[in-house]
Amino acid sequence: MPHVTDIEIIFQNIRRKAPKIHCLTNPVTMQDVANLLLAAGGSAVMGQNEKEAAEITGFCQGTLLNTGVPDEAKINACILAGKKANALRHPVVLDPVGVGASAFRRETIKNLLAQVHPDLIRCNQEEAAVLCSLFSDRTSPRSHGGVESALRLTESDVCSTAKQTANLFRTTVLITGAMDVVSDGENTQLLTGGDSRICRITGGGCMLSALCALFLCAADSPFDAACAAGTLWREVACCAGRRTDATHGGIGTFHTQLFDVLEEKIFNTETDL
Ligand SMILES: Nc1ncnc2c1ncn2[C@@H]1O[C@H](COP(=O)(O)OP(=O)(O)OP(=O)(O)O)[C@@H](O)[C@H]1O
Numbered sequence: 001m002p003h004v005t006d007i008e009i010i011f012q013n014i015r016r017k018a019p020k021i022h023c024l025t026n027p028v029t030m031q032d033v034a035n036l037l038l039a040a041g042g043s044a045v046m047g048q049n050e051k052e053a054a055e056i057t058g059f060c061q062g063t064l065l066n067t068g069v070p071d072e073a074k075i076n077a078c079i080l081a082g083k084k085a086n087a088l089r090h091p092v093v094l095d096p097v098g099v100g101a102s103a104f105r106r107e108t109i110k111n112l113l114a115q116v117h118p119d120l121i122r123c124n125q126e127e128a129a130v131l132c133s134l135f136s137d138r139t140s141p142r143s144h145g146g147v148e149s150a151l152r153l154t155e156s157d158v159c160s161t162a163k164q165t166a167n168l169f170r171t172t173v174l175i176t177g178a179m180d181v182v183s184d185g186e187n188t189q190l191l192t193g194g195d196s197r198i199c200r201i202t203g204g205g206c207m208l209s210a211l212c213a214l215f216l217c218a219a220d221s222p223f224d225a226a227c228a229a230g231t232l233w234r235e236v237a238c239c240a241g242r243r244t245d246a247t248h249g250g251i252g253t254f255h256t257q258l259f260d261v262l263e264e265k266i267f268n269t270e271t272d273l
């Protein structure tokens with residue numbers, strides 16, 4: 001896990017650079033993703049028409065390929081944006097939402113991964129297992145949870161899956177769930193804490209993927225960025241939960257508090273949360 005001062009340096013870089021992220025995302029969580037990036041000190045440009053995707057990538061600093069609610073044109077736009085970002089050496093984050101949910105998703109995301117190199121894959125346990133099965137002889141999970149994970153891996157299995165995914169795609173991976181694991185194939189880091197109420201709002205993972213894209217624009221390596229973003233998002237959920245309890249709030253309060261706490265952590269590090 002990055003040292004506190006390393007996280008502070010990432011925060012300073014974000015505040016100074018205000019990175020703009022080209023987000024190819026999904027209509028379910030699009031507004032949360034845009035607001036999260038603004039709360040965290042960056043900004044979003046949503047553009048997923050094939051005719052403009054690469055052009056928009058060119059003036060942004062990072063690229064988020066969230067394949068939720070896919071169609072052919074959207075995946076083609078992801079490929080165009082991803083290739084352009086690779087050519088410019090801009091960081092690319094892939095969030096392969098529900099990749100196991102249909103043959104169409106498996107085929108199109110496999111095609112995307114054959115043409116675009118993500119610097120970070122942020123996914124849940126089931127999505128990681130399905131990705132591995134696409135490019136190895138690992139068997140695909142037999143039942144799937146749609147966009148949620150039907151898998152509940154042990155700590156040692158999730159660590160070995162993270163390492164396998166990182167090695168297979170020569171990248172860094174952040175697998176989320178009851179515990180998170182970051183691996184670049186050599187280093188593996190477990191992240192714990194948080195608040196399980198995050199599973200009762202949609203987009204907890206989509207927002208984290210956007211935060212990772214922002215942190216990749218401000219950290220020394222994808223591994224440091226993923227550890228810092230994953231750790232921060234769990235701390236944010238924990239503080240949001242405490243504040244929700246203190247005001248006897250429900251899941252709507254928790255959702256709103258995620259944005260308030262994130263903004264305070266990045267812009268007012270002196271605040272006692
Ligand atoms: N049981 C849990 N307890 C605490 N935090 C959790 C738990 N499960 C997931 N999280 C956290 O929720 C966030 C989202 O992870 P999750 O695995 O739910 O992503 P996802 O399935 O891609 O989400 P979505 O599809 O809703 O965007 C991560 O920060 C993760 O650490």
Ligand SMILES: Cc1ncsc1CCO
Pocket residue numbers: 026028029068069097147202203205206
């Ligand atoms: C529910 C849902 N379906 C596609 S994307 C999404 C948001 C959480 O990933």
